[in-house]
Amino acid sequence: MDSKRATVRDLRRRNRSTLLSTLFFDGPLSRFELGQRTGLSAATVSTVVAEMAEDRLVVEAGLVESDGGRPRVLLRVNPTYAHVVGVDVGETGVTMELFDLALTRLAAHTRPLPPPRPAPALVGPLIAAGLTELLDQAGVPESSLLGIGIGVPGTVEQGATVRVHAQAIGWDAIAVAELLGDSGVTAPLFVENGAKTQGQAEMWFGAGRGARHAVIALIGSGVGATVITDGTTYRGSTSSAGEWGHTSLIYGGRACRCGAFGCLEAYVGAEGILDRYRKARGGRAIPRPDEQSQLDFLLTAADRSAPAAAIIEETVGYLGAGIANLINLFNPERIVLGGWAGLALGTRLLPDIRRATADHALRHAYDRTSIDLCRLGPDAVAVGAATLPVEALLTSGTDPRTRSRLQDAQQNA
Amino acid sequence: MDSKRATVRDLRRRNRSTLLSTLFFDGPLSRFELGQRTGLSAATVSTVVAEMAEDRLVVEAGLVESDGGRPRVLLRVNPTYAHVVGVDVGETGVTMELFDLALTRLAAHTRPLPPPRPAPALVGPLIAAGLTELLDQAGVPESSLLGIGIGVPGTVEQGATVRVHAQAIGWDAIAVAELLGDSGVTAPLFVENGAKTQGQAEMWFGAGRGARHAVIALIGSGVGATVITDGTTYRGSTSSAGEWGHTSLIYGGRACRCGAFGCLEAYVGAEGILDRYRKARGGRAIPRPDEQSQLDFLLTAADRSAPAAAIIEETVGYLGAGIANLINLFNPERIVLGGWAGLALGTRLLPDIRRATADHALRHAYDRTSIDLCRLGPDAVAVGAATLPVEALLTSGTDPRTRSRLQDAQQNA
DNA sequence: TGCCTTAATTTGCGACTTAAAATTAGTCTA
DNA sequence: TAGACTAATTTTAAGTCGCAAATTAAGGCA
Structure with a gap:
């Protein structure tokens, strides 16, 4: 076969x-x-x-x-055998971090990106410039770079040329290698969806350690998931697996930004939660500047305000059903709940979430699944990206730097 | 790792x-x-x-x-190198089929089981007796048996001792090896969930051929799915993955026999469809003797009766959403729709189902997924079961009969 | 019959893992 | 301080494996 x-x-x-x-x-x-x-x-x-x-x-x-x-x-x-760089390309900025082989952080910095749609042509030079700065800062020669991992928002189609589809920042089928094409960066590039790199970080160093089958459920403004089967990230046939946020939870329900109706994301994504809360308040704005503090406001308000409590209770129910779907379909041994909104909900409501999940999942599978919280936080995207070259080293047993040359030679042959 | x-x-x-x-x-x-x-x-x-x-x-x-x-x-x-037996343990009967190594059917028979809950102790002897009859019928010596594959309704927990949890027929944690313990059957046993064996049959000989990532969606009275990732059946950590039927489609919706509410099965399973139709008819019974003809009646009625058409249209919508969930989560290259009800719906409504799926799935993944109908039908459970010993032969390259002895030796060491 | 083409087999070699034997590097004892 | 002892590595001596190159086999064709 x-x-x-x-x-x-x-x-x-x-x-x-x-x-x-x-x-x-x-x-x-x-x-x-x-x-x-x-x-x-x-x-x-x-x-x-x-x-x-x-x-x-x-x-x-x-x-x-x-x-x-x-x-x-x-x-x-040997931690100093080589170094790796992890890049987190977000919607508003690019965070870059330099690690040794043991993934100890040696240097880091963040550069803002002009929102809302940074041109791909802008990002390449930004990374190239940030890279030399990072290396200078830590006194690491570029030759010591095992590779550069880049986490991007959107799906990454692995293939002969790696292409990124990131509707969030308006990238459509961008070939990443070309971004850094003429900037003199020679280290191998590894590109992956940011949620997946974050999930991988959680698997290597966080709450996922040791699990062979796990799902990292990430809830931020949107909702995504990383599915780990048999120890490796599941990608599906075109690398877009794990779009948990856009599974139907309520047929014909709230409109989702993906164009469909009733997606999980429209109910348990921070944006969806806050929107529902705003409606419950009769349209009055939530008196806080950004989504994170608005969600905190809602969570605190739930202690004394019945409408707020109702929104939270509903959300927990929806989330439980969503998690139950993951359990019924993937039968993992562990669910790890993360993302900033996931953590905010989880730290206060984990027992309730577990109960809601139990209400919707099949008994047999639920009993064999643990539900825990992430341990690393959303800034783990960069570490996760940095694990990509390390993973290449571990699974091949040989240095990706020399290997890529070999592969080239093979392709030319 | x-x-x-x-x-x-x-x-x-x-x-x-x-x-x-x-x-x-x-x-x-x-x-x-x-x-x-x-x-x-x-x-x-x-x-x-x-x-x-x-x-x-x-x-x-x-x-x-x-x-x-x-x-x-x-x-x-060599088709006559060895023979295999596939057993389909259903809720009302046991079908057994004998094949050569090329999976050509040589003999077959079905024995009824006393419904609704056949005692496990009854099934063992039934299989043992049926086995010798099958062998006699085709003139194949028992020594030629590579193995016996058994498909059962319910989850099968693979492990040191294989245990079957089949709530449908009231089996709870039954150790299958013991069923045939003292009947003198020496051929290796392979037990697996019936939906999974049917899915495997479809992958080997039906609409799934050649796909590396596929989902076989089975709709009968209930609803299940077989997920194929990288060419092999995905089982999850305790072999209960793929419980598509019990994913929430409508949060808080219709009661499902699993105890939860709003499961997909409650809407697109034949029982769920017919129940909804009955309600739409003001409680009047559907004038047909069994579920299959009732569903046919409904499908034909849809051409002239508005309520019937509405039920069908709804069902197609639900089914589309359910399939879309599979696409978004697993990103397969192919969805194969089967099961008797799935076929009944699919043969008449496949274009509508495709459209409904497109409405709910993410564009990128949907465009790269084909949706086809099963080619084998529900009686493929037995063939699928028979593939299990063959699969063992193919993946190990060695005869499972000798191998099991080796394994025993290793375990004793 | 002899030459040509392509398929399959044989040969010689370098690389690999392993069990068993030998070596090494400590601790313990007198 | 010199054995005696113990347990981890390293060496050694098979035994396998897959591959490239060289042969051999099995036809077609003139």
Whole structure:
């Protein structure tokens, strides 16, 4: 069915990849433990580790004392082997962060973008300029860059040329590689939907750690989800899977900005919630400057105002039904609720949300799913983007910088 | 991350598996073509094929004439290498079918079950007795059985012991292996949810052929779905994924037999449709004996009766929204609509259903999804069940009969 | 019959993992 | 402080595997 040929060299690559990955996520570990966890023989662990140590990809990290017997040497991924940059292209600004290989933040900055529709041609130079500044700031040479991950709002179609469809900022089928085409940036680029990078960050370092099947449900002004199946982000056939916000919750209900009616987003997205609240107030504006504080206002008001409480209660019900749909369809072991609005609702109402979910989900699946809150917050988009080059390194076991050259060579052949 | 060790032997197994699979699905093929399709070298193809020919798993199937040069020898999977049995355990009866390895039906029969709740203890002996009869009928020795696939209504929890939760027939956490425990059946058992086996049949031999990402949407009295991601059935963490029928379509709407309100099933399941129609008729019964003819009656009535037409139009709308949810969440390349009610609706109303779906789905994803009808019908549950042992053979490249012994040995070690 | 073309097999090689043996690097004991 | 002891690595010696190149097989054609 799948036509992946397998040579004996692929074997090595794969073993290298599993060893590197276990070291990255569960390290530091000794060679002995590595053998146990991966099922590989001590001999193989030894030779492969030696190879990676030769490349300076893996370094020693102290000893474990023993009660008699040779002490185990701890190994870990070398944080300074290379660096990665994560870029969060938002609707109003671009945040860039520089990390070492262990994803420790070394430098960061944010540049505003002219709203509402920043021309793609503008973003390229902005990133290029921001990049050199970032590198200068941390004293990291550009040659040390493993890659640059870019999180964008909108769907990203992976393929020969990566194309971005971001209706939110008016990008239609933009080829990202061209944005940085002539700016002299040579590091490999990895582009992905911002919600998906945020979800990946949550999976690697947040509430998703260790889960093989999970859904990261993100609620901000809009609503999206990242679906993790078997440890990897599910993309579907054209990378637009997980559009949870635009599933029908109330057939023929409120108009949604996607053009359809009754979408979940129109009910539990911050904009939808506040709009409903405004209507309940007889059209009076909510006396706060921005969406976040308006939602806070609503949540506080719910303690004393019946209409506000009703809106919240409804919202919790809708959200529960929406989450139940995720459970019934994907049967994950964990749901992680995030996004700024998701966190605002969740921190105060998680038990209610759980109850509402139970009312709508099938018992069997619900009982086997935990519902937790995000641990990283919306600024995790950049970290998540930065994980992309690291992921490429881990899954291939080889440096994407050299690999891309190889791929080019193969394509020319 | 994943701790699959990779020895040099696994390599062979994997290549054997890919060769066998391509031969099974795309055969007959010559060694030369096999090499091209799998990317393996001619040498490897030759040796691996020789091995499989030695086992009589693969046999020659004629020549391709050539215009000069040695003619290519066509190869195919040996249909008589082994046989498989597919069992469809339904609410009212058990259908059993015997196939050769090419899934050609050799014998079949159906036994009624005492409704409404056949005791599990009853089903075991029924299958055992039916099995010997089936084998006698076709003159196939039991030793030739590669395995027995069983499709059951309800969720099947795969694990050390396979457990079935089938509320429809009152089975709760039944360990299937025990059903046949002392009946002397030695062939490996494979148990799976009936909707999933039907979906698999559709993927192998029906409208799903060739798709990597697809959803088989099944509408009968109830509603279910099989989700295919990357060519394999998606099960989720506890095998209960794809419960499309119990996703909320209308928050707080009609009561569903699952206990929740507003489930899709309550609107587009045959029972739900007919119930709504009955209400529209002021409570008068539909003058037909069973659900299928009642639905036909409704569909025909729609041509001349406004209330009937309204029910159908509503149903199409609901169904469109439900399908749109599948598209938005899973982003498949193909939706296959099936089940007896799904077919009844689809054959007359597919264009309308497509339109309704377009109204609710995101443009980008909808444009890249085709919506087709099932080609096999509801009796495909048994064929689908029979594919399970074949699938085990294809993905492992080795005979599940010997493999299970190996696994036992490993577990004891 | 002999030459040409293409398919399949055989051969020689480099690469890989593993089990077992050897080595190494500590702790413990007297 | 010199063994004795213990347990982690490394080396060594098979045994496999897939591949490229070289052969061999099986026809067509003149």
